[in-house]
Amino acid sequence: MINYRRKRKFIRFLQQELQLSKADISVALRHNEVETAPLPMLLWQYGFVNIDQLERIFDWLENQ
Numbered sequence: 112m113i114n115y116r117r118k119r120k121f122i123r124f125l126q127q128e129l130q131l132s133k134a135d136i137s138v139a140l141r142h143n144e145v146e147t148a149p150l151p152m153l154l155w156q157y158g159f160v161n162i163d164q165l166e167r168i169f170d171w172l173e174n175q
């Protein structure tokens with residue numbers, strides 16, 4: 112997730128495919144800067160995605 116272009120593509124996936132709000136993503140991104148946990152895990156930890164969505168996220172990341 113270091114690459115800016117890849118990060119934007121990932122955020123677009125979260126919004127379009129998983130219907131996450133900009134606010135939810137922003138909260139996770141802010142915590143991602145402070146904590147060392149990966150963004151997908153923060154999304155799950157804060158209840159923004161369920162376990163099935165988390166699996167979809169990891170599948171998407173793996174295929175990028």
